[in-house]
Amino acid sequence: MMEEEEAEESPPLSPSVIKGTEEETPLLSVSPSTIRVTEAAQDGELLTFIIVSQKLSGTGEYHVDRTYEDFDWLQQHLFSLEDVPGIQGIIFPPLPARAQQNAPVKLVRQLGLLAAGENWTPYCRALEAYLQQVAGHSLLGRTQHLETFLTSPEPPGRQKVKKGLFNRLSQAVEGIRKDGHTKDVDDFFRTEREHNLTLTGLSKTAAERFLEVVQTERKIAVACGHFAASLQLCVEAADDPGQDTFSKMCVKISEIMESMKKNVQKVAENDVTTLGLGLDLNSRYQEAEKEMLFRRTCQLVELETASRNAERAKPLKKAAMDEIKKAAEKDFDQVSVVAKQEVARFQRARVAVLRQALVRWCELQILTATGSAEQWNQQLLAFRGPARSQEPSS
């Protein structure tokens, strides 16, 4: 997941860097890397998440409980932050889809790898990553909403957010749909958009295919368990020595099957909690970048429209149109500046996430395999017994 190092690596996007504002926004009172979603408590259909974070001052920690609605509240507010210039250029940390107990099939499918674990732990890890990413973001991390979310004993207000990010851009969106793929004025972004398009698709597929692997592993575990149980039924009370020995064989096979089941379950858990989460996050983050690039493209379209209008404007309206065009230009430039930095930050973060996922996955696989190999080897030696040349007796 996004660790401390990630927040330290990126150059701080302090507001003074961005044109037009000198305002200092308050810092978060908790240390981003200590944010933990420790558990998911179930109350009927309602899931409540316990969030623990360490105070920066070192004087203790905050414990709060939040539902998915609260997370959503936070995300919506982040989208509609005012006075953050170039906000459209931010790649917003992606919030996982809603999770609920006994969710309909469609929702479960949406969650993908996050629902593939044996419990809510992977999902909690994903929520945790989200909070850490928001908290570690130099702009987003400074919002009051986040502070309230993490520290207030009361659940944050449930007021509906008034305007969505896209309201302003709805016309531009229409424009893009009609014009088709809009050409970019900037090479950097043209490349990035193409690249993002490819990677978004591939990342999604990779995550989906990995999920298939995990699900098949679970099926194998079930089959092993089923076989082991059936075999136990074969074991009868020992009447005579011959039967007794055979029963022992059956018990042995049943034990082996049980241990196979545990092994596969462990492998599946390893898969989900490391590479699974990594691939899932990677895929969702690619989508988030895609959305950001799209928003920027919408801004570009707005700009182009404004320029066209300004050009064609009759002398009476010309001044007004020029003003609009200038504003659009300024907006677009701000967005592009933020976007460029965000992209760089994102690329670094992405690599870090995948690296950690792969390393951790590999280490766990080695650990599990070593344990299983040892266990089965012991069983093998015990079963073979001392070397004999004749048939073994019971």
Next chain:
Amino acid sequence: MAEQTDNREPEPGRGEELSPEAEPLNSNGQNSLLEEEEEGEDLFTEATEEVSLDSPERDVLLSDGPSPLTPPASLISPHLPHNHLYTHSSFDEMEGEDTPDLLDISILVSDPEKVGEGMNAYMAYKVTTQTSLPLFKTPQATVRRRFSDFLGLHGKLASRYLHVGYLVPPAPEKSIVGMTKVKVGKDDSSSNEFVEKRRAALERYLMRTAKHPVLLKDPDLLTFLECSELPRALSTQALSGAGILRMVNKAADAVNKMTIKMTESDTWFEEKQQKFENLDIQLRKLHCSLESLVCHRKELSVNTALFAKSAAMLGNSEDHTALSRALSQLAEVEEKVEQLHQDQASADFYLLAELLADYIRLIGSVKGVFDQRVRLWQRLQDSLLLLQKKRDAEAKLHANKPEKLQQARDDIRELEGKVQQGERDFEQISKTIRKELVRFEKERVTDFKEVIIKYLESLVQTQQQLIKYWEAFLPEAKAIS
């Protein structure tokens, strides 16, 4: 063994010859059920699924036809050269002979080769026997055999020994679907799998047969293992559809008769029978479970391969050099893991599933000999009944007609002989079955133990391979910066 040549020449006309190759079908010839029709005249062309695990052995015994008074002794083919091996007394001799010698034989079935083209094609297998037993001409013999040869061998052994209570190992299953694929030249993984499955089954079949102290000495088995030329098993002539139907109905009738409860004086048999019934049910359930496991493992292999491709594509599109390389490496490792899953699926199948399947079929043999014992008992009862009737009739005759009296007395003497023979046969088969079951249970333990060991070895090996792959990959993953 010059007398052997008689055996091998097909002589359909000789009525008294009870050789299995004779046509038309008689009590011994029923085994032609077991010969596979590999040429186009397959009766089962409508069959779309694999033949079940039911043993044909039961059918052989159940369809045993003619006069119930036919003494079992004559079922043993009279023109075998070493007759004394098959008399009851000589079996008693062999009782103590569990010598290590008998176990010093190893048989391999290998190198399947397609011979011929189209629907007349068949698979030929190399059969290599290595042994130090004096019974064999040479310490090593290699011959080529086709599937119908195996079935022919089994047919002979079954007809000779099953009737007196020996557990003759069942031959591998026929498979219309599988064989057809091979014939039409489908060179895909499922055809290869089929051939491999059959090869392994044939090997196990021969080894099991050779491990049987009585069957090992059978001249037909020796011929099968040693002689380079074997006459084409004749009974593979197509049975008419009506012929099959008749046999099936006969078998059904026999089964109905079976439900008549025999007054079992020996509870041992009753208990054993029940145990085997239970075991049969349980093994079938297990086999089903296992097939599901094998299926999922193969699925895992496929899914792993798909994921590997994804990883490769991600690696290719990746700008970051180290990450790109790591992802490509990941794809390679996953491809190797895919192969491991395949191997594990094979182990699951060839070790566990086929073991269960073999035993399910063997239990069929066990049931068969139990049934045969009941039939012998029934025949004995019939003879006793008839004897009583004749005696009663004779008593009435006594006063009136002296010529008929003599006839009646002759008949009675003959019947008394038959009854005595019947009692001996019943005793003998009971004895044989007891011994066979002891041997069976011993062998079962050995077989299962062997499989458990091999299976554990495969598990350990897989894990060790995985560790190797992951340890090689770890530095690549760590190298991403």
